[in-house]
Amino acid sequence: MSFESHDRRMRDLVDGLASGRLTRREALLKAAALGLSASFVRRLAQDVAAQESLLDSDPAAKYEGPVTKERVAYLKTNPYKGVTINVMALKATVGDAVQYHAPRWEEETGAHVNVAEVPIETLHQQIFTDLSSGLNRYDAYQTGAWFYGDFFVPETPYIVPITDFLKDPRYPYWDPSQVIPSMAQLYTWGGEWYGVLFDADQQILYYRDDIFNNKDIQKKFEDKMGSAFPNPPKTMKEMHDVADFFTGWDWNGDGQNDWGIALHAKVNEQGFFHFLTLAAPYVISKDNNFFWFNPDTMEPLINSDGHVLALEDYAKFVKDGPSAMLAWTLGEGWNLFLAGNSVMEPTWGDLPTLAQDPKSSKVQGKVGAAPIPGTTQAYNPITKKSTDYDLNQVANVNGGSWHGVISRASKNNEATYDFLAFMANQKNEFYNITHGTTGVQPGVKYAFLPPYGTATVQDYVEQGWNAHDVTAFTNAYYEGLVSPLQESYLRIPGTAEYWHELDVRVSAVLAGQTQAKAALDDLYQAWLKITDRYGKDKQLKIYQDSIGYKK
Numbered sequence: 001m002s003f004e005s006h007d008r009r010m011r012d013l014v015d016g017l018a019s020g021r022l023t024r025r026e027a028l029l030k031a032a033a034l035g036l037s038a039s040f041v042r043r044l045a046q047d048v049a050a051q052e053s054l055l056d057s058d059p060a061a062k063y064e065g066p067v068t069k070e071r072v073a074y075l076k077t078n079p080y081k082g083v084t085i086n087v088m089a090l091k092a093t094v095g096d097a098v099q100y101h102a103p104r105w106e107e108e109t110g111a112h113v114n115v116a117e118v119p120i121e122t123l124h125q126q127i128f129t130d131l132s133s134g135l136n137r138y139d140a141y142q143t144g145a146w147f148y149g150d151f152f153v154p155e156t157p158y159i160v161p162i163t164d165f166l167k168d169p170r171y172p173y174w175d176p177s178q179v180i181p182s183m184a185q186l187y188t189w190g191g192e193w194y195g196v197l198f199d200a201d202q203q204i205l206y207y208r209d210d211i212f213n214n215k216d217i218q219k220k221f222e223d224k225m226g227s228a229f230p231n232p233p234k235t236m237k238e239m240h241d242v243a244d245f246f247t248g249w250d251w252n253g254d255g256q257n258d259w260g261i262a263l264h265a266k267v268n269e270q271g272f273f274h275f276l277t278l279a280a281p282y283v284i285s286k287d288n289n290f291f292w293f294n295p296d297t298m299e300p301l302i303n304s305d306g307h308v309l310a311l312e313d314y315a316k317f318v319k320d321g322p323s324a325m326l327a328w329t330l331g332e333g334w335n336l337f338l339a340g341n342s343v344m345e346p347t348w349g350d351l352p353t354l355a356q357d358p359k360s361s362k363v364q365g366k367v368g369a370a371p372i373p374g375t376t377q378a379y380n381p382i383t384k385k386s387t388d389y390d391l392n393q394v395a396n397v398n399g400g401s402w403h404g405v406i407s408r409a410s411k412n413n414e415a416t417y418d419f420l421a422f423m424a425n426q427k428n429e430f431y432n433i434t435h436g437t438t439g440v441q442p443g444v445k446y447a448f449l450p451p452y453g454t455a456t457v458q459d460y461v462e463q464g465w466n467a468h469d470v471t472a473f474t475n476a477y478y479e480g481l482v483s484p485l486q487e488s489y490l491r492i493p494g495t496a497e498y499w500h501e502l503d504v505r506v507s508a509v510l511a512g513q514t515q516a517k518a519a520l521d522d523l524y525q526a527w528l529k530i531t532d533r534y535g536k537d538k539q540l541k542i543y544q545d546s547i548g549y550k551k
Helices: 003-019 024-033 038-052 069-075 093-109 120-132 145-151 163-167 181-187 215-225 236-246 272-283 305-320 323-327 330-338 350-354 413-424 426-434 457-461 467-481 495-510 516-534 536-547
Strands: 084-090 112-118 140-143 204-208 344-347 367-370 375-380 385-392 403-406
Touching: 084 093, 084 120, 084 413, 093 112, 093 140, 093 413, 112 120, 120 145, 140 145, 140 413, 145 181, 145 495, 163 413, 204 467, 215 236, 236 305, 236 344, 272 305, 272 344, 272 375, 272 495, 305 375, 305 495, 305 516, 323 330, 330 344, 330 350, 344 350, 350 367, 350 467, 367 467, 403 413, 413 426, 457 467, 495 516, 516 536
Parallel strands: 084 112, 084 140
Antiparallel strands: 140 403, 204 344, 204 367, 375 385
16 A cells, blocks of 8 residues: 555544544544554544644643643643753754754743753764663653664663653644654654654755756757756666766856755765665665565675665766765755755755755755656665666655654653653644754645645745745655655664664765775675674564564
8 A cells, every 4th residue: 555545544534533424443444454553543533532622822822833722721830840851952953943942842831941962973872871871861862763773672662652641632732643654653663652743854856946947958968968858857877967967067157167966975974865865776666675684584785786786876976066075064065055056966855945045045946856866777685686667766764854752761751741742733843844944854744735735835935935946845755755665764773883884884985995895795794793793683573573574
């Protein structure tokens, strides 16, 4: 069943419960057909009942909307007066967003929030040192989705489920059923919600729509390349052709030579996600879902012929951007596109959001968006065979999808959840989604335009967006999130270690220090050692569970 079909049947279930057309037994049967539990249906029924009593706003909860009547009454008691909670966040825009919302929540509740921002290169270490050492200085952590496996290493997980909080209408209202399934899986473990809605990362391709639609440039491309201009590129070959064509000449008319692509490829940052995104269609296909490990043996697949070809192909992009981009962080990579000097960038949804700020962007109203280009051949690392396809496009949920989780050692669970849910409330989440300073991307249905969701172009325009960019971005982003062909996300103990070893070797290949085959063969050996250290049988079981694999 596709995600889109699943979403439609979910809507039918919700509508049936809300209208009374479905009895509880009928709802349970429909839920079972969708693979949903009885507890989920009970939660759904509670949501329906809650929605009937929702208020658009209230002076007691002036930073929230919608809000329950119970929430309004609860806030009037000044519930957390004198309570202080401590939150560890990423030193980046997503951490800045936590800082932004803290004083507003404090004003409503009487509590206080200490936010400590930690650089990404030490965030994982600092989170798990705090948890494993017994220091327990923090009530909540802003986690990347790839940290999840490590939270469940102990018999009693380091973090607590939020199921009971979701049932209580005194807390800030947010609706988990609004979260698109491909994204919801990153917030849950074993079918239970642990994460509180915040970010929703995936990478798609952004490009200069005005330049791509310039007839003179299209003619120049056709004359030089001998083929029609691909608007936008649908295959990796077309993407390379476009990147090559636009590199080294002044296509934007500013008197300087410009570039075909921008990347943020600094080691120990998040540059390795570029490789994962662009490698997906070389390995994943309708005939193979496995990118990381053999699900029967836990043998690494990372040095397969498909992965090697993907890394060789990825390295070719280096010549189509400034050499400095190998040391660029996220912001530095985005700046080249925002300044109007790169025609393409495969990256997260921060880019079109930041493009809406005329103080730092020259491309507002000029942003196109499309799925990541695919391949016409994919290598199956299980059968060790290649297959030809008309077009093999693979979506992803690559990135941090940064969000808060609650420490099991917190003595202020209620206040901590209240703060995290405050940021997940629709009024605050939509603010986050529409402002580039937050680093937050849309993963909820109410953020997308009809027929996919309930937002309007005007909703975005009122937040400073250009109408063209809204439509281009949200439609392409939704298409990726609900794509039936997705690269799986790695969420097993030690993922941060597996990915660090990958990052180092990909960076060496990009810098010309080693060849792709040698780098990935070496990575294969490094991954074997990590797996052995954590316990091969344990890793295999968690890996199978994380991707829903059954023999």
